[in-house]
Amino acid sequence: MSMKYKMLLLFVIDMAIVSLSIATSYILRFDAEIPPSYTTQMLIYGLISIVICGVSMNAFGMYRRLWRYASVGEIVAIGKAVMIGGGASYLISSIVMERRIPFSVALATTEMMLLLMGGIRFAWRAFRSYSSKSGNQKTNALIFGAGNCGALIAKEISGPNLLDRKLIGFIDDDLTKQGLQIHGCPVLGDRSQISELVDMHDIKEIIIAIPSAPRKVLSELINLCIPTGVKIRMIPGIIDLIDGKITVQTIRDVDVADLLGRDSIQMDMQGISEYLLDKVVLVTGAGGSIGSELSRQIATFSPKKLLLLGHGENSIYSIEMELRRKYPEMQLEPIIADIQHLSRMEEVFKEYRPHVVFHAAAHKHVPLMERNPSEAVKNNVFGTRNVADCARKFGSDRFVLISTDKAVNPSSVMGTTKRIAEMYIQSLNGLSNTKYAAVRFGNVLGSRGSVIPMFKDQISRGGPITVTHPDMVRYFMTIPEAVQLVIQAGAISNGGEIFVLDMGKPVRILDLAENLIRLSGFEPHVDIPIEFTGIRQGEKLFEELLFIEEEVAATQHDRIFIGKLNEINRFELELEFRRLETLLFKEHQSVLGILDEMVPSEHRRVGYGLVGVP
Structure with a gap:
C-alpha cells in the first residue's frame, strides 16, 4: 500500500x-x-x-x-x-x-x-x-560509557535504526551508576569486568561512547577490549555530540591510529596565518601521502596561490580535483616537473616566485633504494639541492625540508641521502634572506608503501602477515598530525634548525600487526598467521630521532624540539657533491663509498647494501 x-x-x-x-x-x-x-x-x-x-x-x-x-x-x-x-x-x-x-x-x-x-x-x-x-540474527552489544553520549546511542539502538543489534547493557567506571538502568538497559560493571561480561553475555560488539575522553584514555580502553576478540567501535568526537550529530550511522570502526593514544595538536593559528595567508606556497611531491596532506592543510590558511608540483600526473590531478571541489575560489596551479632537472625548477621559480616552499618530494622506500642508490642520490640529494638553490636564487622567504628519523645514524641509502639533504640546507642558511629548516619525524600511519596498507592487504587475502623481526620497533604518528607539526615548525623557524617532532613511544611492529588482525575480527597466529622474514637491507631494529652529539632545545610548541649539530663546512660539502656527481652512473660500491664518507654511521655495510646493527 x-x-x-x-x-x-x-x-x-x-x-x-x-x-x-x-x-x-x-x-x-x-x-x-x-x-x-x-x-x-x-x-x-x-x-x-x-x-x-x-x-x-x-x-x-x-x-x-x-x-x-x-x-x-x-x-x-x-x-x-x-x-x-x-x-x-x-x-x-x-x-x-x-x-x-x-x-x-x-x-x-x-x-x-x-x-x-x-x-x-x-x-x-x-x-x-x-x-x-524478529527475523534477524541480533548482535549482542555493550556500550562503554553511561553518560549523555551513551544514552543517545542506547536510544538509537533500541529504535528501528539498528535492527540487527541488541543492547545488553553499559560499562562505566563511575561507581554511583552501577546497577542503574538507562533506556531499560543496566550498567553492568566497570572496565575491570570487560572480559567477564563479554563471556557471560556472548557480546560481539563494544561501542566506546566517551567523546570527551583524552586520546590516551581511549587508547587504554581499546587495548582493554582488543583481547576479548569482539568488534570495537567508537563515536567520532565531542564536536559531533555538541552539534547533535551522534547517530548509529556516525559510529565508526576503531582504527590503528586510535591505539597510539596521542592527543590533538594545539596549533598557533596566528603565527601560521602570518606566513601562509595571501602567500604563494609551493609543495613539491604534492601528490604523495605527506605532500597531498600538506596541500589540504595549507589550503585552509587561504594562500594567494598554491603550487602543486609532482612527477606523477595522476596523483597531482587527484589532489588538484579534490582541492578545487573544496576550495573553488582558491588559485591552484598543478605543475608536472622533475626536481632533478634544474632548468625546469628555475622556470617554475622564475614564473611563480613562491614565498614558502615545502619540499616533500623524495624517494623513500628503503629496500628499493638499496638496489638503486644512484637514483636515491639524484632525487633526494641533487633534487633537494636544485629546489633549495632556486629558493635562494629567487628570494623565497622560507624553505622547509621534510626529513626522516632514518637520517639519524643512517643504515640505509635512503637515510643517508636524507641526512645529506639536511646538511645541504643547513649550509645554505645565512647565505641569503631565505630561512632554511628541516623537520624530522618517523613513520606515518597509512602512507603509501608503509606497513599498515600492506598488513591490511595481507589480512584481506587471508594472510600470512609478514613481519621482518619480532623485536623491530618504529615511531609512528598519523599523517595529519605530522603535517600539522611541519606547518607549525615552519612558523617558528628562524633558519638553520632541524626540528624533531615528538613521536611518543616507539611501537613494536609485531604488536601493531597483532592488533590490526584483532581489529579486523580475527585471532592472530590462529586465523591469520604471522611470518618473520628477517631484517631487510638497509633496515635497523631501532630508529633514532637524534645523533648522540646533537643538542636538543625546546621550542614554544610542546611537541616540537630543535636538534642542532655542529656547523656544516660548505666548501667540503661542495667537494663531496662533485665527487658524487662524477660517480653517479658508475658501480654502486663507488657511490656507497662516498655516502659512507659523507655521513659516517655506527652501522656497518654488508655487500652493496646496509644492515642495521642494534
Missing part, C-alpha cells in the same frame, strides 16, 4: 475513533440508556467533532509523520491536536445546540480519543519494530 493510502486509512480510523469515543461517553454517562433528546445531541456533536478534530489533526501534521519512528515529540503533537480539537468541538457544539453537552461527556471523549489515537499509533510502531527484528 502506498503512503498516500496508508495516511487516508489512518484518517478514517481516527474519525471512527472520534465517533466511537463520543458514543461510548454518552453510554457511560447515561448507563446505556440514552434519552431521545440526547441522542440527537450526540449525533450533532459527533458530526461537529469529526470535522473539527479532522482539521486539528491535519494542522498538527498527524498524517505527515512516519509512525514507526514515533517518539516523545509525536506524543506531544497528538496531545495538542486532540485537546484543541476536542475543546473546539465542545465549544462550537454548545453554541449551536440549545441543550448544553454534559461536561463529563466532553472530558471522557477527549480522554478516549487521546488513549485510542496514541495507542494505535504506538502499537503499530511496536509491531513494525518487532516484526522487523
Whole structure:
C-alpha cells in the first residue's frame, strides 16, 4: 500500500475513533440508556467533532509523520491536536445546540480519543519494530560509557535504526551508576569486568561512547577490549555530540591510529596565518601521502596561490580535483616537473616566485633504494639541492625540508641521502634572506608503501602477515598530525634548525600487526598467521630521532624540539657533491663509498647494501 493510502486509512480510523469515543461517553454517562433528546445531541456533536478534530489533526501534521519512528515529540503533537480539537468541538457544539453537552461527556471523549489515537499509533510502531527484528540474527552489544553520549546511542539502538543489534547493557567506571538502568538497559560493571561480561553475555560488539575522553584514555580502553576478540567501535568526537550529530550511522570502526593514544595538536593559528595567508606556497611531491596532506592543510590558511608540483600526473590531478571541489575560489596551479632537472625548477621559480616552499618530494622506500642508490642520490640529494638553490636564487622567504628519523645514524641509502639533504640546507642558511629548516619525524600511519596498507592487504587475502623481526620497533604518528607539526615548525623557524617532532613511544611492529588482525575480527597466529622474514637491507631494529652529539632545545610548541649539530663546512660539502656527481652512473660500491664518507654511521655495510646493527 502506498503512503498516500496508508495516511487516508489512518484518517478514517481516527474519525471512527472520534465517533466511537463520543458514543461510548454518552453510554457511560447515561448507563446505556440514552434519552431521545440526547441522542440527537450526540449525533450533532459527533458530526461537529469529526470535522473539527479532522482539521486539528491535519494542522498538527498527524498524517505527515512516519509512525514507526514515533517518539516523545509525536506524543506531544497528538496531545495538542486532540485537546484543541476536542475543546473546539465542545465549544462550537454548545453554541449551536440549545441543550448544553454534559461536561463529563466532553472530558471522557477527549480522554478516549487521546488513549485510542496514541495507542494505535504506538502499537503499530511496536509491531513494525518487532516484526522487523524478529527475523534477524541480533548482535549482542555493550556500550562503554553511561553518560549523555551513551544514552543517545542506547536510544538509537533500541529504535528501528539498528535492527540487527541488541543492547545488553553499559560499562562505566563511575561507581554511583552501577546497577542503574538507562533506556531499560543496566550498567553492568566497570572496565575491570570487560572480559567477564563479554563471556557471560556472548557480546560481539563494544561501542566506546566517551567523546570527551583524552586520546590516551581511549587508547587504554581499546587495548582493554582488543583481547576479548569482539568488534570495537567508537563515536567520532565531542564536536559531533555538541552539534547533535551522534547517530548509529556516525559510529565508526576503531582504527590503528586510535591505539597510539596521542592527543590533538594545539596549533598557533596566528603565527601560521602570518606566513601562509595571501602567500604563494609551493609543495613539491604534492601528490604523495605527506605532500597531498600538506596541500589540504595549507589550503585552509587561504594562500594567494598554491603550487602543486609532482612527477606523477595522476596523483597531482587527484589532489588538484579534490582541492578545487573544496576550495573553488582558491588559485591552484598543478605543475608536472622533475626536481632533478634544474632548468625546469628555475622556470617554475622564475614564473611563480613562491614565498614558502615545502619540499616533500623524495624517494623513500628503503629496500628499493638499496638496489638503486644512484637514483636515491639524484632525487633526494641533487633534487633537494636544485629546489633549495632556486629558493635562494629567487628570494623565497622560507624553505622547509621534510626529513626522516632514518637520517639519524643512517643504515640505509635512503637515510643517508636524507641526512645529506639536511646538511645541504643547513649550509645554505645565512647565505641569503631565505630561512632554511628541516623537520624530522618517523613513520606515518597509512602512507603509501608503509606497513599498515600492506598488513591490511595481507589480512584481506587471508594472510600470512609478514613481519621482518619480532623485536623491530618504529615511531609512528598519523599523517595529519605530522603535517600539522611541519606547518607549525615552519612558523617558528628562524633558519638553520632541524626540528624533531615528538613521536611518543616507539611501537613494536609485531604488536601493531597483532592488533590490526584483532581489529579486523580475527585471532592472530590462529586465523591469520604471522611470518618473520628477517631484517631487510638497509633496515635497523631501532630508529633514532637524534645523533648522540646533537643538542636538543625546546621550542614554544610542546611537541616540537630543535636538534642542532655542529656547523656544516660548505666548501667540503661542495667537494663531496662533485665527487658524487662524477660517480653517479658508475658501480654502486663507488657511490656507497662516498655516502659512507659523507655521513659516517655506527652501522656497518654488508655487500652493496646496509644492515642495521642494534
